[in-house]
Amino acid sequence: MVSSRANPLAFTPWPVTIIVTAVYLALVIPLLVVHHQVPASPSTSPKGLNLTEAWSDLQTLTGGFHPYNSHRNDEVHAWLLQRIDEIKQSSLASGDDDKPDVFVFDDLLSNLTSADGETGVYFEGTNILVYIRGWEDGKENWWEVPGQVPAGRGGVLVNAHYDSVSTGFGATDDGMGVVTCLQLIKYFTTPGHAPRRGLVVLFNNGEEDYLNGARVYSQHPMANFAHTFVNLEGAGAGGRATLFRASDTEVAQSYAKSKYPFGSVLSSNGFDTGLIRSQTDYVVFEGMLGLRGLDVAFMEPRARYHTDQDDARHTSKDSLWHMLSAAMASTNDLASDSSDRFDSRHRGDGKVPSGSGTPAVWFDVFGSGFAVFRLHTLFALSVTLLVIAPLVLLATSITLVRADKMYLFRSSVYLETSDEYISLRGLRGLFRFPFLIAIPTAATIGLAYLVTKVNPHIVHSSQYAVWSMMVSAWIFSAWFVSRVANFARPSAFHRVYTWTWMFVLSWVMLVAATVFANEDGLAGGYFVFFSFAGTFLATWVSYLELFSLPPKSVYADQLTAPSSRRPSSHGSRLGTTTSNDDHEEDDEEDPTESTSLLRGRQRTTFANYVNVSGEPTETDEEEEKDLIVYGQEQAWSASMPRWTWLVQLLLTVPVTLILIGPLALLLTSALHQTSQDGSSPLFVYVAIATLTTLLFSPLLPFIHRYTYHIPIVLFLVFAGTLVYNLVAFPFSDSNRVKLYFLQEVNLANASASLVSLQGVTPFVEDVVSTLPSADGHFESCDWVIDRVRCFWHGLAPNVVPNPEEDWISFNITTPDPATNPAHVRFTITGQNTRACRIKMDEPSISNFSVAGSSEPDDRFLSPSADGLREIRLWSREWDHTWTVDVQFASGEEKPKLSGRVSCLWSDNNRIGTIPALDEIRQFSPAWVAVSKLSDGLVEGYRQFEIGSE
Numbered sequence: 001m002v003s004s005r006a007n008p009l010a011f012t013p014w015p016v017t018i019i020v021t022a023v024y025l026a027l028v029i030p031l032l033v034v035h036h037q038v039p040a041s042p043s044t045s046p047k048g049l050n051l052t053e054a055w056s057d058l059q060t061l062t063g064g065f066h067p068y069n070s071h072r073n074d075e076v077h078a079w080l081l082q083r084i085d086e087i088k089q090s091s092l093a094s095g096d097d098d099k100p101d102v103f104v105f106d107d108l109l110s111n112l113t114s115a116d117g118e119t120g121v122y123f124e125g126t127n128i129l130v131y132i133r134g135w136e137d138g139k140e141n142w143w144e145v146p147g148q149v150p151a152g153r154g155g156v157l158v159n160a161h162y163d164s165v166s167t168g169f170g171a172t173d174d175g176m177g178v179v180t181c182l183q184l185i186k187y188f189t190t191p192g193h194a195p196r197r198g199l200v201v202l203f204n205n206g207e208e209d210y211l212n213g214a215r216v217y218s219q220h221p222m223a224n225f226a227h228t229f230v231n232l233e234g235a236g237a238g239g240r241a242t243l244f245r246a247s248d249t250e251v252a253q254s255y256a257k258s259k260y261p262f263g264s265v266l267s268s269n270g271f272d273t274g275l276i277r278s279q280t281d282y283v284v285f286e287g288m289l290g291l292r293g294l295d296v297a298f299m300e301p302r303a304r305y306h307t308d309q310d311d312a313r314h315t316s317k318d319s320l321w322h323m324l325s326a327a328m329a330s331t332n333d334l335a336s337d338s339s340d341r342f343d344s345r346h347r348g349d350g351k352v353p354s355g356s357g358t359p360a361v362w363f364d365v366f367g368s369g370f371a372v373f374r375l376h377t378l379f380a381l382s383v384t385l386l387v388i389a390p391l392v393l394l395a396t397s398i399t400l401v402r403a404d405k406m407y408l409f410r411s412s413v414y415l416e417t418s419d420e421y422i423s424l425r426g427l428r429g430l431f432r433f434p435f436l437i438a439i440p441t442a443a444t445i446g447l448a449y450l451v452t453k454v455n456p457h458i459v460h461s462s463q464y465a466v467w468s469m470m471v472s473a474w475i476f477s478a479w480f481v482s483r484v485a486n487f488a489r490p491s492a493f494h495r496v497y498t499w500t501w502m503f504v505l506s507w508v509m510l511v512a513a514t515v516f517a518n519e520d521g522l523a524g525g526y527f528v529f530f531s532f533a534g535t536f537l538a539t540w541v542s543y544l545e546l547f548s549l550p551p552k553s554v555y556a557d558q559l560t561a562p563s564s565r566r567p568s569s570h571g572s573r574l575g576t577t578t579s580n581d582d583h584e585e586d587d588e589e590d591p592t593e594s595t596s597l598l599r600g601r602q603r604t605t606f607a608n609y610v611n612v613s614g615e616p617t618e619t620d621e622e623e624e625k626d627l628i629v630y631g632q633e634q635a636w637s638a639s640m641p642r643w644t645w646l647v648q649l650l651l652t653v654p655v656t657l658i659l660i661g662p663l664a665l666l667l668t669s670a671l672h673q674t675s676q677d678g679s680s681p682l683f684v685y686v687a688i689a690t691l692t693t694l695l696f697s698p699l700l701p702f703i704h705r706y707t708y709h710i711p712i713v714l715f716l717v718f719a720g721t722l723v724y725n726l727v728a729f730p731f732s733d734s735n736r737v738k739l740y741f742l743q744e745v746n747l748a749n750a751s752a753s754l755v756s757l758q759g760v761t762p763f764v765e766d767v768v769s770t771l772p773s774a775d776g777h778f779e780s781c782d783w784v785i786d787r788v789r790c791f792w793h794g795l796a797p798n799v800v801p802n803p804e805e806d807w808i809s810f811n812i813t814t815p816d817p818a819t820n821p822a823h824v825r826f827t828i829t830g831q832n833t834r835a836c837r838i839k840m841d842e843p844s845i846s847n848f849s850v851a852g853s854s855e856p857d858d859r860f861l862s863p864s865a866d867g868l869r870e871i872r873l874w875s876r877e878w879d880h881t882w883t884v885d886v887q888f889a890s891g892e893e894k895p896k897l898s899g900r901v902s903c904l905w906s907d908n909n910r911i912g913t914i915p916a917l918d919e920i921r922q923f924s925p926a927w928v929a930v931s932k933l934s935d936g937l938v939e940g941y942r943q944f945e946i947g948s949e
Contacts, residue, residue, distance in 0.1 A: 248357020904936025
């Protein structure tokens with residue numbers, strides 16, 4: 001056996017163990033650091049930006065819950081106008097002539113009627129828009145003339161929503177986006193930073209409720225100006241701001257200007273395929289308004305999202321700087337564009353499509369570099385490689401056959417001179433790979449099912465314990481299988497056969513990825529192309545190694561030559577003559593002076609290393625100390641190079657880790673806390689098991705050379721993490737489980753105040769059982785899809801100033817009973833609220849309109865064929881009265897229909913306003929977080945019937 005001291009790069013246990021482990025650690029550790037460590041913010045803010053000011057603004061903004069339906073929301077609206085004016089006045093006070101014109105629009109006029117599926121919405125906006133005129137823009141105020149569209153080539157929209165949910169302070173959802181927008185106004189109004197193309201900064205109000213703020217923006221004249229957009233959002237509560245989505249290659253190239261880019265096109269595919277069910281304003285701008293742009297958002301930790309831990313205390317200036325720097329770089333590049341690739345094409349109807357871009361592939365490299373190219377380029381390269389790679393291996397194999405050096409797939413060689421078959425044992429290791437890949441993968445998949453059955457939510461707080469269990473089980477299983485196989489049938493072809501199998505498997509995967517890219521536009525399989533390229537080159541290296549072998553005929557002649565010597569007992573058992581029996585082995589003969597030293601070092605030809613003299617020489621003794629044949633492997637392997645395994649390692653492992661490693665971390669961060677939302681925990685565990693196989697499959701060609709030390713340590717890690725993952729409590733103070741709150745009040749019966757918590761079982765039942773008001777007043781627990789909702793008669797809310805008066809006043813009339821009995825008019829007023837609803841028991845509404853509404857916009861009308869079930873009404877005024885004309889689908893003279901009129905209350909900034917919610921926060925365990933179940937925390941309702949007399 002080759003001593004690692006003699007050659008530290010030899011394909012022997014210690015060099016393989018040390019080098020492979022070092023390569024993996026050298027890449028995995030930076031990936032983990034990049035994923036979890038946010039780049040430090042600068043000590044001095046760049047010119048035109050003030051990070052300290054931005055942080056102070058964030059603290060002010062997140063001083064309370066500020067959903068659309070809250071008085072705090074009005075305070076935030078007024079504060080934003082004040083801050084924008086301060087920034088504007090600061091720019092004017094600079095005295096520099098190089099200042100762009102700035103226009104502020106406090107939009108208290110726009111409204112929108114929309115319908116989607118069984119839900120109709122009427123919404124009155126309170127958006128704030130700031131237009132910074134570009135130095136290429138026309139100087140006329142075109143928006144002041146009704147119906148006029150802007151001249152020129154259009155500009156850039158930057159959007160963030162200033163409303164929060166009723167249970168979250170909104171630091172990252174979307175406070176950081178809001179203060180980033182304030183800083184962008186400051187930057188582009190600073191002398192020397194005036195944009196080439198105009199900039200529209202939108203502070204929209206109502207994203208958390210059906211994306212209403214972005215929808216109603218479409219009705220403002222400035223919606224005709226922008227051609228591209230940057231949407232700033234938060235679906236987590238800190239960390240790095242990742243690129244969620246990019247509409248095309250050209251806008252993604254603008255994001256590439258960021259100093260610390262972060263993200264992968266795989267997240268965009270998650271939205272496209274429905275794997276990610278939540279949405280952001282991006283879908284309105286890109287899908288409904290036809291703009292091209294970016295979706296930049298925070299994504300972790302999910303457990304703090306929409307809870308009271310989405311505050312300034314649980315995030316950092318570093319996270320703020322990460323979003324601000326990315327938004328500034330992307331916006332600046334888009335606003336500075338001098339080409340016509342984004343030019344608006346006005347169709348005369350006020351709608352502004354921005355052309356069409358090319359589908360993109362994009363991903364970051366260690367959070368510092370960013371690769372972006374066209375999906376068509378990936379498709380062309382994939383098709384080319386799918387054709388060329390097999391042809392190269394085929395041509396190499398043919399050349400080997402002609403050179404009589406094709407030992408692969410050969411069990412013996414026929415020797416014409418003696419009419420004998422000489423055993424080559426070239427088939428050894430051929431069928432090893434299916435077991436090497438299947439057994440470890442089956443083990444991890446089995447663990448996924450086991451954990452899902454016993455402790456399904458442990459990944460919520462202990463994702464790396466799950467990863468450790470999966471990785472250690474996979475590597476130990478692969479090592480054990482390979483060692484058993486190598487002990488039973490040692491083969492010098494373990495590597496080449498393993499690479500051949502991996503080449504075939506990755507070829508099939510690339511075919512699938514290429515089909516998905518071409519047919520469905522899914523670019524998330526980009527890593528398959530690069531992985532296949534590395535696997536192909538590593539496989540080709542293994543085939544090229546065969547040229548170092550002696551011709552099979554020469555090898556056979558040496559074995560049968562009378563003067564040849566057999567190898568020493570610690571070497572490989574030589575091939576012997578057989579009678580067409582490919583696997584028969586003769587008994588080993590004791591070495592003699594005439595035994596061939598086939599395991600000596602090859603110099604130039606096969607005969608060079610065969611000493612045929614009668615006495616051992618000094619050279620023989622040196623070569624005995626530095627043998628090339630490993631263990632009991634085939635003797636002809638003596639002439640194969642000892643260092644090429646390292647080339648194969650470097651061709652495959654870095655590519656795999658650099659491309660798949662971030663995807664594994666991204667998916668884990670995005671999914672490991674989604675089971676509380678009703679998603680399947682099994683999917684998360686199976687995903688981790690699958691990614692484990694992808695990440696560590698490049699180990700398989702080398703794993704049989706590993707020493708026992710690391711696998712045994714990994715086995716102990718597996719045992720410990722398995723026990724932990726099966727018995728540990730899945731939640732903690734910093735990784736809380738979210739329970740979703742709603743209180744429903746039947747206003748026809750003042751005592752009927754039904755409180756509910758919805759969440760994963762059995763935790764929601766355990767929490768409800770500890771609440772004082774639920775003791776003796778427990779109603780029931782019912783399954784709602786994948787979660788449980790528990791009800792009890794709780795403490796009455798104090799959401800209206802005059803509880804003795806009607807919380808809701810409504811009237812139902814039939815304006816024209818003779819000609820249209822299915823036309824019904826609702827007049828609704830809610831006390832201390834600006835959100836009410838009409839909800840039918842069955843979908844029966846064919847059309848509706850609200851008095852004072854604008855003309856319908858066809859882009860936002862896609863009702864269900866069965867009709868609408870619900871109409872949601874939002875007003876910018878408190879105690880507003882809605883007049884809603886509803887046309888029912890019934891053809892009867894007097895339709896008999898039933899439903900409820902309800903109003904919502906979401907203001908939760910004072911203790912005692914919603915005592916039931918206060919009680920849950922006070923008495924529930926520290927590992928519980930409360931979030932909203934619906935648009936309102938309290939819903940008061942009255943039932944009605946139409947045509948029942």
